[in-house]
Amino acid sequence: MYTQTNTLSFSRFFRNPWFMSSAFIAFMVGLPIIAVFYLAFYPEENIWPHLIDTVLPGYVSSTLILMAGVGSLSLFMGVGSAWLVTMCKFPGRKMLEWALLLPFAVPAYVIAYVYTDLLEYAGIVQGSLREVFGWTTYKDYWFPEIRSMGGAITMMALVLYPYVYLMSRAAFLEQSMSLFSVSRNLGHTPLQSFLKVSLPVARPAIAVGLSLTLMETLNDFGTVDFFAVKTLTAGLYDTWLNMNNLGGAAQIASLMLIFVVTLIYMERFSRRKQKQFESKNQGQSLEQFQLRGIKAAAATFFCLLPVVAGFLIPICVLGYYAFLYFDVSWTSDFVSHAINSFTLSVIAAITTIVLGVALAYSKRLNAKGITSLLVRFSGLGYAMPGAVLAVGIIVPFAAFDNALDDFLRQHFGVSTGLLLSGTTFAIIFAYTVRFLAVSAGSVESSLAKVTPSMDMASRSLGRNTFSTLIRVHLPIIRGGILTAALVVFVDSMKELPATLILRPFNFETLATHVYQLASDELLEQSALASLIIVLVGIAPVIFLSRSISSSRAKR
Amino acid sequence: MKRLIPTAIALMGTTAVTSVQANEEVNVYSYRQPFLMEPIFDAFTKESGIDVNVVFAKKGLTERLKREGKNSPADLIFTVDIGRLNEVVEAGVVQGVTTPELEKNIPAQYVGPEGQWYGLTTRARVIYASKDRVAEGAITRYEDLAKPEWKGKICTRSGKHPYNVALIASMIANNGEAETEKWLTGVKNNLAQKPQGNDRAQVKAIKEGVCDLAIGNNYYYGKMLMDEEQSDWAQAVNIVFPNQADRGTHVNISGVSLTKSAPNKDNAIKLMNFLSNGPAQKIYAEQNFEYPVKPGVGPSALVASWGSFKSDTLPLTDIAKYRTLAAKLVDRTGFDN
Numbered sequence: 001m002y003t004q005t006n007t008l009s010f011s012r013f014f015r016n017p018w019f020m021s022s023a024f025i026a027f028m029v030g031l032p033i034i035a036v037f038y039l040a041f042y043p044e045e046n047i048w049p050h051l052i053d054t055v056l057p058g059y060v061s062s063t064l065i066l067m068a069g070v071g072s073l074s075l076f077m078g079v080g081s082a083w084l085v086t087m088c089k090f091p092g093r094k095m096l097e098w099a100l101l102l103p104f105a106v107p108a109y110v111i112a113y114v115y116t117d118l119l120e121y122a123g124i125v126q127g128s129l130r131e132v133f134g135w136t137t138y139k140d141y142w143f144p145e146i147r148s149m150g151g152a153i154t155m156m157a158l159v160l161y162p163y164v165y166l167m168s169r170a171a172f173l174e175q176s177m178s179l180f181s182v183s184r185n186l187g188h189t190p191l192q193s194f195l196k197v198s199l200p201v202a203r204p205a206i207a208v209g210l211s212l213t214l215m216e217t218l219n220d221f222g223t224v225d226f227f228a229v230k231t232l233t234a235g236l237y238d239t240w241l242n243m244n245n246l247g248g249a250a251q252i253a254s255l256m257l258i259f260v261v262t263l264i265y266m267e268r269f270s271r272r273k274q275k276q277f278e279s280k281n282q283g284q285s286l287e288q289f290q291l292r293g294i295k296a297a298a299a300t301f302f303c304l305l306p307v308v309a310g311f312l313i314p315i316c317v318l319g320y321y322a323f324l325y326f327d328v329s330w331t332s333d334f335v336s337h338a339i340n341s342f343t344l345s346v347i348a349a350i351t352t353i354v355l356g357v358a359l360a361y362s363k364r365l366n367a368k369g370i371t372s373l374l375v376r377f378s379g380l381g382y383a384m385p386g387a388v389l390a391v392g393i394i395v396p397f398a399a400f401d402n403a404l405d406d407f408l409r410q411h412f413g414v415s416t417g418l419l420l421s422g423t424t425f426a427i428i429f430a431y432t433v434r435f436l437a438v439s440a441g442s443v444e445s446s447l448a449k450v451t452p453s454m455d456m457a458s459r460s461l462g463r464n465t466f467s468t469l470i471r472v473h474l475p476i477i478r479g480g481i482l483t484a485a486l487v488v489f490v491d492s493m494k495e496l497p498a499t500l501i502l503r504p505f506n507f508e509t510l511a512t513h514v515y516q517l518a519s520d521e522l523l524e525q526s527a528l529a530s531l532i533i534v535l536v537g538i539a540p541v542i543f544l545s546r547s548i549s550s551s552r553a554k555r
Numbered sequence: 556m557k558r559l560i561p562t563a564i565a566l567m568g569t570t571a572v573t574s575v576q577a578n579e580e581v582n583v584y585s586y587r588q589p590f591l592m593e594p595i596f597d598a599f600t601k602e603s604g605i606d607v608n609v610v611f612a613k614k615g616l617t618e619r620l621k622r623e624g625k626n627s628p629a630d631l632i633f634t635v636d637i638g639r640l641n642e643v644v645e646a647g648v649v650q651g652v653t654t655p656e657l658e659k660n661i662p663a664q665y666v667g668p669e670g671q672w673y674g675l676t677t678r679a680r681v682i683y684a685s686k687d688r689v690a691e692g693a694i695t696r697y698e699d700l701a702k703p704e705w706k707g708k709i710c711t712r713s714g715k716h717p718y719n720v721a722l723i724a725s726m727i728a729n730n731g732e733a734e735t736e737k738w739l740t741g742v743k744n745n746l747a748q749k750p751q752g753n754d755r756a757q758v759k760a761i762k763e764g765v766c767d768l769a770i771g772n773n774y775y776y777g778k779m780l781m782d783e784e785q786s787d788w789a790q791a792v793n794i795v796f797p798n799q800a801d802r803g804t805h806v807n808i809s810g811v812s813l814t815k816s817a818p819n820k821d822n823a824i825k826l827m828n829f830l831s832n833g834p835a836q837k838i839y840a841e842q843n844f845e846y847p848v849k850p851g852v853g854p855s856a857l858v859a860s861w862g863s864f865k866s867d868t869l870p871l872t873d874i875a876k877y878r879t880l881a882a883k884l885v886d887r888t889g890f891d892n
Contacts, residue, residue: 054886121763137764147751228713228751230891241614242715242882244642391618398622405626418626422610422619501615505582505608505628516589516611524784 018362018465019371025355026374029433032392033257033380039395040254043247047239059235062149063218066231069153070160070217071210077157078164079206081303083194086172088289090296096303098545103310104162104487105537107494107511109222110530112155113523114314116226119146152227156220158310160213163487167209167442170483171202174449190289204448208441211264212382212487215437218256219385221497222515232256233385246391253388260383264376315534321527329517329528333508338532341509344424345492348431349485355432356439356484360447361469364455375444379437386434386497393430393502397421422504430498435491439484446480447473486545490537510536580606581822584616585633587809592633595838599829605822620648620814627816630823635809636717638724640672641875649812654824660831660849664870665808674808675830676845678772679866680722681804683758683792685767694768697726697797697805701741709745710757710766714885718754718772718807721874723881725805728873732880739888750891755779755788762791772807777844777857796864803865807874809845 051059084090085097103111119125121138135141144150175198183193199206224231232252240249291299322329363375381389397420405416420426450473458468474481496511503512510533517526585592589611596607610616610629620627620643632649634640643649644667651669665674684694694700700709712719726735747766752759757769758779769792779789796804811830817823829835836847841855853859885891 050883050886054883054889058892121765122759139764147749228749228891237614238715238882242717242720243879244638244645245879246618387615390615394615394619394622398619398624402624402626415626418623418628421623422628500612501619503610505610507610 016366018358018365022359022362022371022374025359025436026378029355029378029381029436031396032389032430032433033377033384035392035395036250036253036384036388039247039250039391041247043251044243044245045248047243047245047248047251051235051239055230055235059230059232062229063231063233065149066153066156066224066229067214067217069149070156071214073153073157074161074164074213075206075210077161077306078209079168079199079202081306082165082169082172083198084299084303086169086288087190087194087198088291088299090291090299092300092304096300096307098542099307099311100165100303101162101486101541101545102307102538103159104166104490105493105534105541106159106311106314107222107496107514107530107533108156108159108216108220109226109496109518110318110514110533111159111310111314112152112223112226113518113526114317115151115155116146117523118313118317119144119151147227149227149229152223152229155223155227156217158306160216161306161310163212163216164206164209166483166487167205167212167445168202170442170446170479171205172198173479174446175201205442205445208445212438212441214263215260215383218260218383221385221387236385236388240388249388253384256385257380257383261376261380315531318527318531318534321524322531325524326528329525333513334529334532337508337510337513337529338536340507341493341511341533342536344427344431344509345489347428348435348492349489351428351432352435352439352488353443353481353485355436356443357469357474357481359436359440360444361465361473363444364447365465375440379440381433382435382437384434386430386495387501389434390430390498390501393426393433393498394421397426397429422502424504424507426502427499430502431488431492431495434495434498435488438487438491439481442480442484442487443477446477450476486540489540493533493537578606579604579819579822580608581819581826582628582630583607583609583633584620584629584631584814585609585611586613586616586639587611587633587635591843594842595830595835598834598838599826602829603822603825605825607826617643617646617648620816621646623816625816627814628818629814630817630819631811631826632814633809633811634672636721636807637871637875638717638721638878640667640674640808640810640812641872641878643812644668644671648815650815650817652813652824652827654828656828657831660836662848662850664868665810665848667810667812667872672810672812673827673831674810674848674871675836676809676839676843677806677848677866678774678809678845679796679804679806679864680718681771681773681776682795682797683761683769683771683776684795685761686791686793688767689793691793694795695797695800697722698730698738699797700745700768700770701738703741703745705745705768707745707747708767709742710747710760710769711742711750712753712757712770713750714739714890715882719770720878720881720885721807722770722805723884724874724877725867725869727877727881727884728869729802729867732884735881736884736888739884739890743888743890755785758792759785759788762788773858773861774844776861777855780857794861796862798867799865802869803867806846806866808848808871 081096081100085093085100117123126143129141129143130136133141179197179201180193183197184190188196219233221233221237224234236249236252236256239245239252359375359378363372384392398418401416401418401421404419408414408416454472455468458472463471494511496515499509500512500515510529514526514529514533517529589609592609596609600606616632620629620632623629632643634643649671651671653670657670657673661673665677667673682694682697682700714720714723723735723739726738730738747760754771754775755778757771758775760766761769773794776789776794779785798804811827813820813823813827831849833849833852836849836852839845840847840852840858844855844858846854846858
């Protein structure tokens with residue numbers, strides 16, 4: 001009988017199109033990850049004894065310090081500013097609401113170059129100080145070293161806090177006002193209400209934002225390499241490139257994945273008992289506190305600081321260099337690079353949204369067991385360093401191409417060559433695998449707040465699950481979807497390592513173009529392209545930010 | 556888009572073309588930065604009418620080639636550093652090739668087994684010494700860098716950078732592992748700051764007074780002198796070719812290999828020949844300040860002004876052999892921490 005029940009439940013599974021589609025998505029997205037696991041079984045030599053004896057403890061501790069630093073700084077800036085612009089009125093709030101997203105369009109490696117240029121010994125800041133105080137050598141005074149752990153933490157937090165800001169703001173906006181009002185009526189101060197009510201309710205969304213920030217931090221290579229901070233990712237590339245040991249590198253990557261999974265699981269476990277739902281609070285708009293005097297000034301300052309440091313200063317430096325070196329750096333190819341970047345990013349954004357909704361929704365329908373595992377699994381791509389992910393994509397793609405080619409040659413005498421490898425499809429696939437976690441996570445945290453009674457009502461009126469999704473859920477979670485689309489678009493614009501390895505011949509994006517100049521430390525010549533990345537990223541940031549704002553309880 | 560003019564084909568003396576057909580082309584995977592290669596590729600296209608398509612990346616191209624297998628569109632792979640050249644051979648993704656021109660132009664020590672790679676340029680890993688603070692002749696050997704008198708006076712990029720790994724590998728080949736580990740520890744104790752930045756940044760650090768000595772490739776000196784902003788840095792240092800009284804200065808190469816799958820093999824070989832000939836070698840010398848491998852093609856006037864030097868004759872394959880060990884020594888001595 002046991003087997004029978006088994007087959008029964010299985011057949012029920014396989015009749016379920018939602019389950020089938022999420023299984024298929026998870027499989028496709030999981031391919032590169034499986035490929036990396038596969039590579040991990042074939043190391044050129046066992047690297048671990050050497051690593052453990054020498055550098056591994058250092059790699060692990062600097063990775064942890066970096067993540068803790070970037071995480072707490074991003075939380076502080078992101079959640080704080082999100083709550084202020086959502087719940088309070090103060091000078092500049094309207095503008096800051098979208099301006100706080102701007103640093104997001106600045107790639108981490110670019111901000112690292114800019115601040116190094118400003119703050120190093122030869123830079124303008126220390127140069128001016130020496131002028132003013134009459135110092136002559138670096139021994140005469142102390143100045144913080146930008147190329148350090150502290151520098152890396154600051155740089156990354158400045159461009160990554162918008163993840164936290166975005167997600168927590170979307171959550172605060174979706175929060176029902178009534179909850180907060182009740183808390184206030186019970187005599188809590190605004191701060192108490194924030195800590196006891198708003199924050200716990202927004203926690204799932206904040207956790208999504210934070211985990212995105214941490215994963216970005218974990219797999220960043222450009223910035224840590226530039227600042228000579230030795231993280232696990234740096235060690236991974238070192239094992240691959242300097243010790244000729246791709247298998248060993250894949251092992252480190254797998255270890256990092258396990259690390260990430262543990263992190264996510266711990267967070268989920270800690271709120272396993274929480275469930276909250278809201279119905280759409282029609283007609284009830286958020287009431288905001290009017291801040292005055294010193295409080296208002298403090299709020300403005302608090303929200304302005306990340307915008308100035310993470311966006312305005314880099315933009316001014318880049319703008320200055322772009323203007324100065326315009327003749328050297330402007331090429332007619334710019335337009336085509338920009339079109340390439342833009343097209344790839346738009347397609348990637350749409351793809352990840354569709355897949356993300358499918359995953360999150362099928363998880364909602366089959367909350368138990370296997371589906372949610374599948375959804376978790378398909379989010380892992382984000383935790384893979386880009387270059388490793390790229391190799392993980394090459395493996396199955398090339399295998400498929402060659403198998404198909406062999407088969408057709410044998411049976412039909414035609415050769416198809418490489419259909420998928422080295423095409424823009426491979427790049428879009430990489431972006432999708434990498435950023436699916438972003439969209440699925442964001443959509444999921446929005447969906448989680450829609451009360452199941454909505455589903456029941458809709459189903460009892462005779463709608464099927466698909467039409468319920470389209471007519472009921474999607475309008476409610478529009479904000480979450482737009483947020484996800486925006487994040488994926490901007491992230492894809494900035495993506496570098498996978499793009500470099502997978503691209504077709506003579507194919508450049510803005511990011512690869514910047515990198516080729518900047519890798520030779522030609523900040524001046526790369527400024528123009530960096531500026532264009534940022535500017536192309538800004539337009540959708542502003543547009544979507546407005547849509548998200550207007551998605552708050554409609555009048 | 557460069558359009559091929561049919562008359563150009565006729566001029567090239569190829570077979571009569573009955574109709575305008577797709578451009579002849581050659582596909583390149585390059586670990587060398589595009590702006591170094593573009594002038595040379597343009598010259599090649601101009602001369603032969605063959606278009607050059609490039610994918611440039613810093614890593615992963617070898618893996619891509621390996622997985623794409625026999626259907627890979629790539630014809631040639633360009634690499635910097637002997638370790639990388641050796642890597643593509645070991646990955647089994649390249650084939651041996653020989654032509655009278657290559658044989659004539661490229662000395663045997665710069666040719667891989669069965670012609671699986673050809674060196675195109677050489678570069679010397681030199682010591683840059685502050686003009687103001689280091690007396691001429693005060694440092695003459697790599698081994699001197701470990702002497703206690705230089706404590707707190709040396710700058711270098713990461714020990715894990717291929718250029719440094721190759722240098723350390725050459726030290727192992729010449730002095731043995733134990734001696735090299737001792738040397739590396741000595742150099743580490745003399746560092747003015749944690750290894751960071753690129754070769755140019757080390758020279759800049761000398762200019763700023765952070766250190767007095769730095770290790771770097773010779774061509775950066777030329778590049779810095781040519782750069783408005785950076786020429787001051789270069790002016791602050793002397794270039795020292797180490798070990799002239801004994802084995803000679805460590806040199807590394809950049810090179811090219813023909814892939815196993817090469818769909819445009821003929822064109823690829825044409826490009827290889829072209830790269831080994833005078834005009835292309837001249838471009839390498841004049842634009843990148845590297846040393847051409849072809850005997851008789853001199854370095855640029857600027858490079859020549861730094862004087863000629865004796866290079867270490869150790870077979871490059873030996874350096875490749877000790878590369879992994881060299882990388883491990885960097886870990887063991889905590890050089891980068």
